[in-house]
Amino acid sequence: MGAAAIPFIIFTVFWGAVGGVAPFFVPKGPNRGIIQVLLALTGVCCWLFWLCCYVAQMNPLIGPQLERDTFLILAKQWGKPIQNLTDIP
Amino acid sequence: MGSFFRSEQMSLAQLFIQPEAAYFVISELGETGTVQFRDLNEELNAFQKKFVNEVRRCDEMERKLRYIEREVNKDKVNIPDVRELPRAPNPREIIDLEAHLEKTEADIKEFSESAVNLKSNFLELTELKHVLEKTQLFFNEQDEAANGLDNKALITEDSNNPIRGGRLGFVAGVIKRERVPAFERMLWRISRGNIFLRQADVGVTLEDPLTGDEMNKTVFVAFFQGEQLKSRIKKVCSGFHASMYPCPSSIQERDEMLQGIKLRLKDLEMVLNQTQDHRQRVLVSVAKELQNWSIMVSKMKAIYHTLNFFNVDVTKKCLIGECWVPLKDIHIVQKALVDGSSSSGSSIPSFMNIIATQESPPTFNRTNKFTRGFQNLIDAYGVASYREVNPALYTIITFPFLFAVMFGDVGHGLVMLGCAMYMILCEKKIASYKHKGEIVNIFFAGRYIILLMSLFSLYTGFIYNDIFSKSMNVFGSQWQLNKSETVGEGGKTLDPFYYYKGTPYIMGVDPMWQFAQNKIVFLNSFKMKLSIVIGVIHMIFGVFMTIPNYIHFKKYSDILLQFIPQMVLLCSIFFWMVVMIFIKWFKYSSIHGDTPDVIAVGSSCAPSVLIYFINMMLLKEQGPVEYGCQKYMFDFQPVLEKILIVVAVISIPVMLFGKPLLFKMTHKNNVQKNGAIPSNGDVHQRQVQSLELTKITEQTMENSETNGNGVDKDVANQEGEVVFRPSSHVKKETGDDHEEEAFGDVMIHQAIHTIEYTLSTVSHTASYLRLWALSLAHAQLSDVLWTMVFNKGLTVNGYVGVVAIYLIFAVWAFFSLAILVLMEGLSAFLHTLRLHWVEFMSKFYAGLGRAFQPFSFKIILEEEEQE
Numbered sequence A: 001m002g003a004a005a006i007p008f009i010i011f012t013v014f015w016g017a018v019g020g021v022a023p024f025f026v027p028k029g030p031n032r033g034i035i036q037v038l039l040a041l042t043g044v045c046c047w048l049f050w051l052c053c054y055v056a057q058m059n060p061l062i063g064p065q066l067e068r069d070t071f072l073i074l075a076k077q078w079g080k081p082i083q084n085l086t087d088i089p
Numbered sequence B: 001m002g003s004f005f006r007s008e009q010m011s012l013a014q015l016f017i018q019p020e021a022a023y024f025v026i027s028e029l030g031e032t033g034t035v036q037f038r039d040l041n042e043e044l045n046a047f048q049k050k051f052v053n054e055v056r057r058c059d060e061m062e063r064k065l066r067y068i069e070r071e072v073n074k075d076k077v078n079i080p081d082v083r084e085l086p087r088a089p090n091p092r093e094i095i096d097l098e099a100h101l102e103k104t105e106a107d108i109k110e111f112s113e114s115a116v117n118l119k120s121n122f123l124e125l126t127e128l129k130h131v132l133e134k135t136q137l138f139f140n141e142q143d144e145a146a147n148g149l150d151n152k153a154l155i156t157e158d159s160n161n162p163i164r165g166g167r168l169g170f171v172a173g174v175i176k177r178e179r180v181p182a183f184e185r186m187l188w189r190i191s192r193g194n195i196f197l198r199q200a201d202v203g204v205t206l207e208d209p210l211t212g213d214e215m216n217k218t219v220f221v222a223f224f225q226g227e228q229l230k231s232r233i234k235k236v237c238s239g240f241h242a243s244m245y246p247c248p249s250s251i252q253e254r255d256e257m258l259q260g261i262k263l264r265l266k267d268l269e270m271v272l273n274q275t276q277d278h279r280q281r282v283l284v285s286v287a288k289e290l291q292n293w294s295i296m297v298s299k300m301k302a303i304y305h306t307l308n309f310f311n312v313d314v315t316k317k318c319l320i321g322e323c324w325v326p327l328k329d330i331h332i333v334q335k336a337l338v339d340g341s342s343s344s345g346s347s348i349p350s351f352m353n354i355i356a357t358q359e360s361p362p363t364f365n366r367t368n369k370f371t372r373g374f375q376n377l378i379d380a381y382g383v384a385s386y387r388e389v390n391p392a393l394y395t396i397i398t399f400p401f402l403f404a405v406m407f408g409d410v411g412h413g414l415v416m417l418g419c420a421m422y423m424i425l426c427e428k429k430i431a432s433y434k435h436k437g438e439i440v441n442i443f444f445a446g447r448y449i450i451l452l453m454s455l456f457s458l459y460t461g462f463i464y465n466d467i468f469s470k471s472m473n474v475f476g477s478q479w480q481l482n483k484s485e486t487v488g489e490g491g492k493t494l495d496p497f498y499y500y501k502g503t504p505y506i507m508g509v510d511p512m513w514q515f516a517q518n519k520i521v522f523l524n525s526f527k528m529k530l531s532i533v534i535g536v537i538h539m540i541f542g543v544f545m546t547i548p549n550y551i552h553f554k555k556y557s558d559i560l561l562q563f564i565p566q567m568v569l570l571c572s573i574f575f576w577m578v579v580m581i582f583i584k585w586f587k588y589s590s591i592h593g594d595t596p597d598v599i600a601v602g603s604s605c606a607p608s609v610l611i612y613f614i615n616m617m618l619l620k621e622q623g624p625v626e627y628g629c630q631k632y633m634f635d636f637q638p639v640l641e642k643i644l645i646v647v648a649v650i651s652i653p654v655m656l657f658g659k660p661l662l663f664k665m666t667h668k669n670n671v672q673k674n675g676a677i678p679s680n681g682d683v684h685q686r687q688v689q690s691l692e693l694t695k696i697t698e699q700t701m702e703n704s705e706t707n708g709n710g711v712d713k714d715v716a717n718q719e720g721e722v723v724f725r726p727s728s729h730v731k732k733e734t735g736d737d738h739e740e741e742a743f744g745d746v747m748i749h750q751a752i753h754t755i756e757y758t759l760s761t762v763s764h765t766a767s768y769l770r771l772w773a774l775s776l777a778h779a780q781l782s783d784v785l786w787t788m789v790f791n792k793g794l795t796v797n798g799y800v801g802v803v804a805i806y807l808i809f810a811v812w813a814f815f816s817l818a819i820l821v822l823m824e825g826l827s828a829f830l831h832t833l834r835l836h837w838v839e840f841m842s843k844f845y846a847g848l849g850r851a852f853q854p855f856s857f858k859i860i861l862e863e864e865e866q867e
Helices: A005-025 A032-056 A068-077 B019-032 B052-074 B091-153 B177-191 B227-239 B251-307 B327-344 B372-381 B392-407 B410-425 B427-432 B438-445 B447-464 B511-515 B519-544 B546-552 B556-587 B596-600 B609-618 B637-674 B680-707 B710-720 B743-767 B769-794 B798-843 B857-866
Strands: B010-017 B036-038 B169-176 B196-201 B217-224 B243-245 B319-326 B351-355
Touching (some): A005 A032, A032 B519, A032 B556, B010 B327, B019 B251, B052 B251, B091 B169, B091 B196, B169 B177, B169 B227, B177 B196, B177 B217, B319 B327, B327 B351, B372 B392, B372 B798, B392 B410, B392 B447, B392 B519, B410 B427, B438 B447, B519 B546, B519 B556, B519 B769, B519 B798, B546 B556, B556 B743, B609 B637, B637 B743, B743 B798, B769 B798
Antiparallel strands (some): B010 B319, B169 B217, B196 B217
């Protein structure tokens, strides 16, 4: 349990690039400053949002509670069908 | 970012304009729309102002234009839109225009008058014609009866006694159809039933010559006996506004009369058509120019209205006005002055003079069509104080983001994106519609806000893994099933230790949760923590925004006495909560084992952050825990918490007393040094402005030299002589007047501020929980809509199912749009607005300014159009 390095690096680099690097390449013009701030804020907000979601699921304390039918369908779909049950329609 | 981070620098300028050039100069300035004039004649009433006659003339012309427009609209002549707005007319052209308008108005009036005359004539003749035609029938019947009588009377004919022969008198006329029953009853009453009334519908609708309304009329003939009744009937007729017509009693005469009338009618019709044609021609030719004229007149009126703001010099040789100008636009104003002077042909140049003032200038944020919507959101709360940090800049991203946290759903986001893209792609077309209605206008003005909100909703929706409440399994769920499973009747809860692959779903919520029965338990905990994290960071950001303000207004002491204690208070309590949330996410998992180390971080030992937080605030020890668990997440946590609480408590008195004490100390010092107390800031500001002024003057000198224009040089010379004069209208703002403020006031002010801030850290943090509540509500509502409505359609089998799904989809789509996108969208919008206005902006934003309202023809014409 824990974080996988690759997704973490990918997302951090991606949003880092949007928020930290892209602002330097905004073409000159009257709105340059505005666009820079927008990019930086977008990067921060989106990265934070993704991060919270990722970290919150890193160490699950509870697991999903599935109904029996859902469970059986899942097992079938994922190639591990449950054989020893006879009362499945 | 310049002008959007802070409002633009403004300066108060005095304009010295030659009377003959004044009109042209103001016209140029109105085209550019860069200056806001101050009314220097506020104390005068409307009639004492200099250009009151001109304004009145313009009013008169506007009245004439309105009259002409009404007439044009009455005849349904199309008024073409002008593509290019005409400039304000030359004062000499005004007389021509005025004469032309007068002539046109008189023409149209004459036309309508003669048309009314002709039409009423026509109406009378038509009515008479109908009377003759319709009464024919009645008379024929009567004649037949009379002939029968005559035959009998052949034997004893007595032509001298017409009454005896049964000859009746009659009155014929025309009356409005709706009056007939009452009329009939009245005739019955006055004659006690001795009047015989015949009536017949005219059959065609007639036109009222005055109003142009349609009327239905009825022809009547009343037969009676005796002169007395006749006069009575006539009275009744006039009382009922019935028009009576002479009707000869013999057939021959009637026929002749009918022929004559028909002939006259024909002639009249021809005359009428000709007048109508002529009128039409005049109106069409007027309609072409009408729009141009009304724009020209409005511009002219605006110019004279503005000129009324000006003072007249003692020598009456020049007009003096004061105006606010953005520093960046001074060269535009100067160019307008030069252009205006040269187009008036005056040899003496007009010039401007920048004056120092202590009055705070209006706030002007230069916006474009993208930023305007966001600026409006901020201005709706309060226009920024002059040169204050403008939250609109950050709002452009944080607003759509917080909205999307509540609205996160890819499906609903796409619907919204579609609407926004439509409004943006058809921008020009929609903007050119004149009468859009208020609601459409609001949505259209916010089209770029909607665009960004929808884009962020797509992102957050993707992270929430919600598309109309369904999930996508893009990266592969991180939950797995093992071989040889068993499952009981009641389903199964997957234990993370066995079923979880170890690393989270790459991006967003794992799709497995979508069909978990305990989905809400998971989402609750996740979204609640998420909203606290986002909220605390948003507020910290807001407190940080005070720094640029303190630096700009040179209140460096406030950084130490305000910003730092505020930040310490917020961070030591609430940011600590965020840290605890993250520690819990990292440290505890549902690991199984027997060693104490493993048990201590297992799921049964995971503590509640909220309990920690409450105990920390109440200074209580953590309660007893289960076997094998530890009371705290790490050993020095209780110590750290104590320190944080102490620091937070200390920061409150610093906030409360720091500023007043400093004020008292500096206040004393100043008194000792100077006796009188000058305000430091004021002196400084004046210096800054003088620096700016010299810069501008140099710049304009350069400009004019490069132009090489004679007039320009004159202006530049004048500019060179610009001297500082205090404005004649310096108004001191009592609010900023620290000289008058006593220690007690500062103390009270600071106490209120401190209490407000301290309480607000708690209440505002709690307020951010609306992010959690609304996003959960949105997700649940769309889930319910799916299972209760759309799922019903999906479960119907056979051919009936095809029809059912077709119909049920319509219902589902309607409710998705109306409730989930529109209503939930509006509610999320309002909550986001509140989070910005109250929770974010209250940290740094004063919003005590007034907006810059430039004198601009464009704005004036737009306002007129809206009315």
